[in-house]
Amino acid sequence: xxxxxxxxxxxxxxxxxxxxxxxxxxxxxxxxxxxxxxxxxxxxxxxxxxxxxxxxxxxxxxxxxxxxxxxxxxxxxxxxxxxxxxxxxxxxxxxxxxxxxxxxxxxxxxxxx
Amino acid sequence: xxxxxxxxxxxxxxxxxxxxxxxxxxxxxxxxxxxxxxxxxxxxxxxxxxxxxxxxxxxxxxxxxxxxxxxxxxxxxxxxxxxxxxxxxxxxxxxxxxxxxxxxxxxxxxxxxx
Numbered sequence: 001x002x003x004x005x006x007x008x009x010x011x012x013x014x015x016x017x018x019x020x021x022x023x024x025x026x027x028x029x030x031x032x033x034x035x036x037x038x039x040x041x042x043x044x045x046x047x048x049x050x051x052x053x054x055x056x057x058x059x060x061x062x063x064x065x066x067x068x069x070x071x072x073x074x075x076x077x078x079x080x081x082x083x084x085x086x087x088x089x090x091x092x093x094x095x096x097x098x099x100x101x102x103x104x105x106x107x108x109x110x111x112x113x
Numbered sequence: 114x115x116x117x118x119x120x121x122x123x124x125x126x127x128x129x130x131x132x133x134x135x136x137x138x139x140x141x142x143x144x145x146x147x148x149x150x151x152x153x154x155x156x157x158x159x160x161x162x163x164x165x166x167x168x169x170x171x172x173x174x175x176x177x178x179x180x181x182x183x184x185x186x187x188x189x190x191x192x193x194x195x196x197x198x199x200x201x202x203x204x205x206x207x208x209x210x211x212x213x214x215x216x217x218x219x220x221x222x223x224x225x226x227x
Contacts, residue, residue, distance in 0.1 A: 033214045048214035058214050090156065101147050101159025102215060
């Protein structure tokens, strides 16, 4: 049982380049999330998807787009990367009525130069 | 966006001592309160999900209590061990209910000194 799988684990981009971070979960969860982690800022919510076919903005959505491709997969796209998007990105999933909290992927360390 | 605050920001505790720290959150529109443990170079792992006022949950030497009327939760660690060193996060879903994304506090960084 893999849980939440994120790819890639590391990425270096030049300013202006685009890329998509992939996330997949095998726990049949309805809800999926993207967070970024920055020193001193904790985990901040970028976008979330409460169920297949829906997406909503979180605290820091500017510069990002998301796609809930199906129940398993939730991708995060940076259309034109900026140095301010250098961060560690975490994908997570959960099923609230099971009361077990969110499961996190291993993170993607992204550097924009 | 839910405003979740944690204190203290960091804590040094001698091995064998017990400790506790606090999570504060708005008491209105409460849905749930989560606690996570985050070890360096790993991903956050859920410890507890608490929903009812007066809830108390326990996992080994770690326990948590919840007061939804006054908007706080305590996490307790009894007889601290070096492997308890981690950042402990609390979080709550947004006002739309449990499926909203969690808003996290900035965490309490716990260091256990041998």
